[in-house]
Amino acid sequence: MRTDGIYVWRIDRFNDLFNQHKGLSGDINSNSIYSQRFQTPEGYQFRMRLFLNGAGKGKDKYVSVFIQMCKTEYDQVLVYPFQGLCSVTIYDQNTNPARLKKEHFTVKFKTNNSSCFQRPVDEYNPENGIAQFVSHETLLQHKRFISGL
Numbered sequence: 245m246r247t248d249g250i251y252v253w254r255i256d257r258f259n260d261l262f263n264q265h266k267g268l269s270g271d272i273n274s275n276s277i278y279s280q281r282f283q284t285p286e287g288y289q290f291r292m293r294l295f296l297n298g299a300g301k302g303k304d305k306y307v308s309v310f311i312q313m314c315k316t317e318y319d320q321v322l323v324y325p326f327q328g329l330c331s332v333t334i335y336d337q338n339t340n341p342a343r344l345k346k347e348h349f350t351v352k353f354k355t356n357n358s359s360c361f362q363r364p365v366d367e368y369n370p371e372n373g374i375a376q377f378v379s380h381e382t383l384l385q386h387k388r389f390i391s392g393l
Contacts, residue, residue, distance in 0.1 A: 247284075249282070255277070266297050277293070278292070284328070288322060291312050293310040293311075293373070295309075305380055305381075306375065307377050310371035313364055315365075325361040326355055326361040329353075329354055358370075360372035
């Protein structure tokens with residue numbers, strides 16, 4: 245588990261998963277994928293949740309991304325609510341040597357005092373994130389974000 249607060253999540257077979265999730269309905273848990281846990285230097289643990297076909301306001305048009313605080317053995321000594329800046333980036337994977345500059349896509353948001361960032365009572369707190377993280381149109385038009393296409 246990474247303990248520096250940075251998590252690089254490579255999603256293999258993204259295109260297959262994306263097509264599989266398009267048009268799914270029903271159980272919201274089957275429409276998402278979870279990252280492994282990662283930890284900040286202070287000891288807070290999180291995991292990411294990704295809805296390839298969107299959730300809420302992003303349904304059917306966006307990829308939605310959420311962060312979820314996890315219960316840990318250190319919760320009694322950590323200061324809550326967790327306060328920090330969350331940054332989510334999709335990395336430009338274009339390998340064309342003619343392109344001099346990589347064009348990554350980043351969204352940042354500050355944590356708040358909601359139950360999402362309070363001391364966990366259950367295994368995972370409610371999630372917090374961005375329902376309209378990146379549009380399907382942007383992902384498909386700008387192939388630089390998905391390698392192997």
